[in-house]
Amino acid sequence: MQLTLGPVLYHWSPEQWRDFHYRIADEAPVDTVVIGEAVCSKRAPFKQDHVPDVVERLQAAGKRVLHASLILVSLPRERRQTRALMEAANEAEVEINDLTCLASLGGRPFAAGPFVNVYNEVTAGFLAGRGATRICLPPELPLTAAATIAAALPEVAIELFAFGRAPLAISARCYHARAHKATKDNCRFVCELDPDGMPVKTLDGDGFLSVNGVQTLAHGCTSLLRDIPAIRRAGLASLRLSPQVCDMVAVARLFRDVADERLDAEEAERRLSEIYPDVPLANGFLHGAAGHVRMGTGPGSLGELR
Amino acid sequence: MELICPAGTPASLEAAVEAGADAIYCGFRDETNARNFPGLNFSREELRKGIAFAHRHGVKVLVAINTFARAGSFELWQAAVDDAAAAGADALILADLATLDYASRRHPDQRLHVSVQAGAANPDAIRFYVEAFGARRVVLPRVLNVMEIATIVRESDCETEVFVFGGLCVMEEGRCSLSSYATGKSPNMNGVCSPASDVAYTERDGRISSTLGGFTINSFGKNELAGYPTLCKGRFATPKGSGYIFEEPVSLDAAVMLPALRDAGVTALKIEGRQRGRAYIAEVVRSFRDILSGLDKGQTASSAGLAAMAEGQTGTVGAYRKSWR
Numbered sequence: 001m002q003l004t005l006g007p008v009l010y011h012w013s014p015e016q017w018r019d020f021h022y023r024i025a026d027e028a029p030v031d032t033v034v035i036g037e038a039v040c041s042k043r044a045p046f047k048q049d050h051v052p053d054v055v056e057r058l059q060a061a062g063k064r065v066l067h068a069s070l071i072l073v074s075l076p077r078e079r080r081q082t083r084a085l086m087e088a089a090n091e092a093e094v095e096i097n098d099l100t101c102l103a104s105l106g107g108r109p110f111a112a113g114p115f116v117n118v119y120n121e122v123t124a125g126f127l128a129g130r131g132a133t134r135i136c137l138p139p140e141l142p143l144t145a146a147a148t149i150a151a152a153l154p155e156v157a158i159e160l161f162a163f164g165r166a167p168l169a170i171s172a173r174c175y176h177a178r179a180h181k182a183t184k185d186n187c188r189f190v191c192e193l194d195p196d197g198m199p200v201k202t203l204d205g206d207g208f209l210s211v212n213g214v215q216t217l218a219h220g221c222t223s224l225l226r227d228i229p230a231i232r233r234a235g236l237a238s239l240r241l242s243p244q245v246c247d248m249v250a251v252a253r254l255f256r257d258v259a260d261e262r263l264d265a266e267e268a269e270r271r272l273s274e275i276y277p278d279v280p281l282a283n284g285f286l287h288g289a290a291g292h293v294r295m296g297t298g299p300g301s302l303g304e305l306r
Numbered sequence: 307m308e309l310i311c312p313a314g315t316p317a318s319l320e321a322a323v324e325a326g327a328d329a330i331y332c333g334f335r336d337e338t339n340a341r342n343f344p345g346l347n348f349s350r351e352e353l354r355k356g357i358a359f360a361h362r363h364g365v366k367v368l369v370a371i372n373t374f375a376r377a378g379s380f381e382l383w384q385a386a387v388d389d390a391a392a393a394g395a396d397a398l399i400l401a402d403l404a405t406l407d408y409a410s411r412r413h414p415d416q417r418l419h420v421s422v423q424a425g426a427a428n429p430d431a432i433r434f435y436v437e438a439f440g441a442r443r444v445v446l447p448r449v450l451n452v453m454e455i456a457t458i459v460r461e462s463d464c465e466t467e468v469f470v471f472g473g474l475c476v477m478e479e480g481r482c483s484l485s486s487y488a489t490g491k492s493p494n495m496n497g498v499c500s501p502a503s504d505v506a507y508t509e510r511d512g513r514i515s516s517t518l519g520g521f522t523i524n525s526f527g528k529n530e531l532a533g534y535p536t537l538c539k540g541r542f543a544t545p546k547g548s549g550y551i552f553e554e555p556v557s558l559d560a561a562v563m564l565p566a567l568r569d570a571g572v573t574a575l576k577i578e579g580r581q582r583g584r585a586y587i588a589e590v591v592r593s594f595r596d597i598l599s600g601l602d603k604g605q606t607a608s609s610a611g612l613a614a615m616a617e618g619q620t621g622t623v624g625a626y627r628k629s630w631r
Binding site: 071072073074075076078079082083098099100102103104115117119120121122123126127138139140144145146148149166168169170171172173174175177178179180183184185198199200201202203204205206208209211216218284285288289290291292293 | 425552
């Protein structure tokens with residue numbers, strides 16, 4: 001089982017972003033690291049200067065580096081950024097998050113990120129025919145569907161969103177700016193005040209969602225640790241860990257140890273709740289249930305798959 | 307500009323035809339379309355009859371097969387494509403690469419429209435759908451402003467269709483699993499959003515709370531009308547205060563934008579609401595038909611001016627004005 005570190009979805013300071021990846025390079029047992037700005041084109045210039053150093057450090061540590069494209073491309077500068085990224089795809093590998101990219105990839109190999117709608121084996125096969133070598137499936141997809149896709153495309157590495165707050169929606173409107181009584185154009189980058197997302201609770205005070213600029217994520221944190229045996233039986237190649245403000249090296253080690261059967265999944269989840277405290281764990285999507293739910297592994301659930 | 311009107315039932319289809327629609331869009335009674343609500347949509351036989359009726363009146367019928375196919379069950383979506391084509395649909399409205407690829411190969415002469423659920427939001431994305439599948443029209447997401455729409459029209463070899471009235475998605479369509487997170491049922495997989503089956507209203511301390519999947523979406527005092535808990539139109543609490551953090555409980559009314567949309571080169575105007583009754587459909591269609599007739603004479607309308615809006619909802623032009631962001 002491979003591990004992929006997803007792109008940092010939040011607006012971290014450039015130095016924090018750089019140093020985070022340096023530590024991942026040096027210490028985290030992940031095979032692939034996706035870098036770049038997928039959420040908001042206004043943030044992209046900040047980390048640009050650090051990209052070459054981060055790529056070099058990650059590659060020197062033996063990690064495969066993928067460059068993420070934007071999820072929602074509508075402004076002229078977003079089209080330019082996206083096109084430039086695709087044109088550089090000869091030298092650097094890209095993970096596309098929108099089909100906008102296909103028009104300018106010209107058949108070169110690529111990875112498809114979790115924001116490309118791959119819900120079935122026919123769509124996955126279409127993308128494979130266009131050059132997709134890896135596909136991270138949408139977080140809401142149940143394992144039954146993922147298993148069907150993986151079985152149909154043994155040559156493509158199929159990945160599941162396994163740790164982190166699941167991204168749920170993207171908009172042209174910035175909800176961070178809106179909460180601060182500003183608009184997207186004059187946002188003053190207020191999203192940097194919430195490096196782990198702005199909590200959105202119900203009026204009864206229950207944790208529900210999390211806002212990251214134009215993106216909305218779950219409040220609950222996905223953990224597929226206890227589902228790893230079923231995921232392996234289903235033929236999935238890779239698990240994605242999405243950066244949150246916590247010790248991501250420790251998170252990666254937990255997933256590595258459970259995947260290698262060196263650590264019991266129950267114990268690993270207990271430790272995960274210490275590494276990323278005060279956030280409920282969830283795996284409902286994988287079980288075909290509501291995403292916020294935490295499902296067990298007993299008879300009748302995924303433990304019984306196949 | 308063409309007026310594209312929804313029909314959730316054969317009765318609504320007839321009402322929309324009689325009220326002056328240029329085209330009707332509808333779907334089969336199953337999970338292949340994004341308005342998969344109980345008691346709604348068309349059987350194969352109803353679609354054949356509906357198309358015949360519309361064609362007798364010179365009106366087109368567009369069939370929406372715009373959910374993402376369930377893995378291992380693609381034959382259900384294939385059958386929908388085949389049956390809609392055989393019934394004489396003037397176009398198929400598709401979102402999934404799987405259904406687009408299948409339809410373009412199996413029915414090369416069938417006109418294909420890219421559904422709003424595909425989230426094609428710029429000329430490069432649209433170029434892909436045109437080159438790969440010969441798409442003839444794209445329904446644009448409700449997150450674009452008029453300038454962006456004008457750019458798309460200018461740079462695309464493809465007609466454009468935009469929503470002008472009805473429900474307003476504030477998230478990019480086809481990329482939203484908020485409903486799925488709360489209820490397990492999603493627009494992309496099940497063709498539903500914030501489904502009624504998961505809604506409850508409870509009264510406590512003189513206030514009425516509306517919940518979705520157990521999450522409180524809104525809370526209303528005695529003098530407030532308790533609206534439907536559509537997730538993105540709820541009131542929530544953040545460290546910066548409580549309120550409608552995504553969008554107020556508004557619906558789209560872009561009547562005032564019609565001159566700008568016409569000048570942008572938009573081909574077709576779409577009214578949302580396959581889940582609405584025939585009286586509503588007839589009223590909205592008639593109103594927009596009148597506004598379009600006025601537009602030809604140089605008159606502009608400030609709103610659709612509809613009693614249908616009187617559900618505690620106010621109208622907005624949404625993302626069409628840049629300040630919305």
